[in-house]
Amino acid sequence: MMLVVTTARKPNKDKEKEAREIAAANCLPYIPRENKSLDSLLNDFGAALVVSDRRLSCFTPAGELFYHPNMAAMRIRLLRQGKADKMLEICGLSAGDSFLDCTAGLCSDSLVSKYRVGEKGRVLSLEQSLPIYIVMGHGLKNSGPPRFQELARGIELVHADFRSYLQKLPPRSFDVVYFDPMFDVPVMEASSLLPLRPLACVQPLTREDIALAARVAKRKVVVKQRSFFVFSRLGLTEAGGNNRKISYGVLEIKENESDS
Ligand SMILES: C[S@@+](CC[C@H](N)C(=O)[O-])C[C@H]1O[C@@H](n2cnc3c(N)ncnc32)[C@H](O)[C@@H]1O
Structure with missing residues (x-):
């Protein structure tokens, strides 16, 4: 499994910057989301950190991991x-x-x-x-x-x-x-x-x-x-x-x- 960082589709500039920063801070590859489906990202890499307007999640085939108290x-x-x-x-x-x-x-x-x-x-x-x-x-x-x-x-x-x-x-x-x-x-x-x-x-x-x-x-x-x-x-x-x-x-x- 390879962990990559991306954004939700159609990110604004701030979210794109945030995703690039998370990738750089943790020595992880940043993958521009463009029009890729989550399934194709998971097929290619196995795990993806996704920065969206709502939160930061990690997706794997087992589902979405996010912080919730x-x-x-x-x-x-x-x-x-x-x-x-x-x-x-x-x-x-x-x-x-x-x-x-x-x-x-x-x-x-x-x-x-x-x-x-x-x-x-x-x-x-x-x-x-x-x-x-x-x-x-x-x-x-x-x-x-x-x-x-x-x-x-x-x-x-x-x-x-x-x-x-x-x-x-x-x-x-x-x-x-x-x-x-x-x-x-x-x-x-x-x-x-x-x-x-x-x-x-x-x-x-x-x-x-x-x-x-x-x-x-x-x-x-x-x-x-x-x-x-x-x-x-x-x-x-x-x-x-x-x-x-x-x-x-x-x-x-x-x-x-x-x-x-
Ligand atoms: C069952 S979960 C803990 C749940 C937590 N008590 C809670 O309230 O949400 C166990 C966690 O410990 C982490 N873990 C396992 N071995 C570890 C280690 N050697 N050092 C630090 N964390 C570890 C796992 O990655 C996992 O996230």
Whole structure:
């Protein structure tokens, strides 16, 4: 699959300039759209970032990936009504905390965490896939409903593999380090992840990854997985889930643990 950048048909000068800039900034080829159909672009290249009046999307044969805070919006609405959010509960996040999201994806968990930690807290999110990083980075800065923009702009999204990034961070530099890797067996109803899947990085988590995270976390490492996942394989304790399909595994960091 080759990733290219183009515009919607009949772009104005600004959108064409924006597409050229995205291509140049990420060392990707810019393809003038002219009259090409999306199908022919996908036949030729496999994946296309398309700048349109509405948004920046990445198209593959699996569909259109674009930033939309819908899932986060629903969870934040429930939080405002005083309902609990399982992921926040298990992470034990509160105002002012720092949260490292090692697997940003659609950034729903990052948005919900930013809502909880607030202005004084920090959410740093890592995404290894270049097209997902470009689409989400652009969306967090420029689109989504106005009531979410401040929250979205408060997330620091970085294009990085958590495996190398964790090694560069100082010990105990984030209260909670979180992973939500791609599941081997996807939850079929999670249709919002369908267009993400062919673009996502899918290497499974290992004990070495948990050790890297445990050095950086002050309080906890948390991993989201399918409910049948054997968390002890990663040295984690199962902490329950929000439904029969999803579960969380936790490693509590003890205060006197060595920082080396
Ligand atoms: C299931 S999605 C995460 C969904 C996210 N929690 C949300 O709320 O939208 C997993 C994401 O992690 C990314 N990923 C996988 N391995 C990674 C790595 N080593 N470093 C950074 N990101 C990675 C994938 O590309 C994918 O976008």
